[in-house]
Amino acid sequence: AQTVTQSQPEMSVQEAETVTLSCTYDTSESDYYLFWYKQPPSRQMILVIRQEAYKQQNATENRFSVNFQKAAKSFSLKISDSQLGDAAMYFCAFSDANRDDKIIFGKGTRLHILP
Amino acid sequence: NAGVTQTPKFQVLKTGQSMTLQCAQDMNHEYMSWYRQDPGMGLRLIHYSVGAGITDQGEVPNGYNVSRSTTEDFPLRLLSAAPSQTSVYFCASSYTSRGNYEQYFGPGTRLTVT
Numbered sequence: 001a002q003t004v005t006q007s008q009p010e011m012s013v014q015e016a017e018t019v020t021l022s023c024t025y026d027t028s029e030s031d032y033y034l035f036w037y038k039q040p041p042s043r044q045m046i047l048v049i050r051q052e053a054y055k056q057q058n059a060t061e062n063r064f065s066v067n068f069q070k071a072a073k074s075f076s077l078k079i080s081d082s083q084l085g086d087a088a089m090y091f092c093a094f095s096d097a098n099r100d101d102k103i104i105f106g107k108g109t110r111l112h113i114l115p
Numbered sequence: 116n117a118g119v120t121q122t123p124k125f126q127v128l129k130t131g132q133s134m135t136l137q138c139a140q141d142m143n144h145e146y147m148s149w150y151r152q153d154p155g156m157g158l159r160l161i162h163y164s165v166g167a168g169i170t171d172q173g174e175v176p177n178g179y180n181v182s183r184s185t186t187e188d189f190p191l192r193l194l195s196a197a198p199s200q201t202s203v204y205f206c207a208s209s210y211t212s213r214g215n216y217e218q219y220f221g222p223g224t225r226l227t228v229t
Contacts, residue, residue: 101165
């Protein structure tokens with residue numbers, strides 16, 4: 001069974017600095033997708049970025065980028081130039097590319113931005 | 116599109132009472148799921164459905180029932196509420212669970228069981 005692990009329950013970063021959130025996963029599949037979601041205090045879940053496992057190039061969305069290491073089964077999220085609005089819970093998620101199965105979420109990392 | 120809607124937004128139940136949390140989506144999504152979110156526990160999957168008529172258990176299914184008679188609706192039933200079910204409940208949907216599709220979440224239901 002697939003699992004997703006976020007080993008950092010909480011992190012803090014100074015405003016304008018860069019922070020990296022870790023995510024590791026376990027699967028026997030070779031074709032899958034990975035996601036990062038953000039949950040601000042409003043509780044509304046927002047998709048931040050996604051990555052196809054068959055693509056070697058790391059996904060980037062403005063200040064958000066990932067470091068996808070398929071062999072190591074690692075999918076970290078880098079936030080550059082951190083802003084106060086980035087304070088939120090961040091969840092890593094996994095979906096299988098070929099089977100109708102559940103989408104797996106990690107336990108989340110709470111990110112604090114220090115002014 | 117209304118997206119994913121959940122009702123009610125807040126609910127207080129007494130131990131032993133039953134109730135149904137409603138979830139609906141108007142995006143013709145195949146995949147729907149229910150999560151509960153507790154402090155320090157992240158999102159825990161309760162039940163999910165990959166299409167109308169098909170449901171399956173997630174990580175924490177005990178005490179909850181679901182059905183999926185239509186593509187649009189995926190209600191979550193609490194059979195006999197317990198204080199341990201006090202939580203925030205989220206419903207989510209996506210076009211399919213296979214692939215590169217965003218999950219859309221409802222606004223959540225805060226449930227308190229006394």
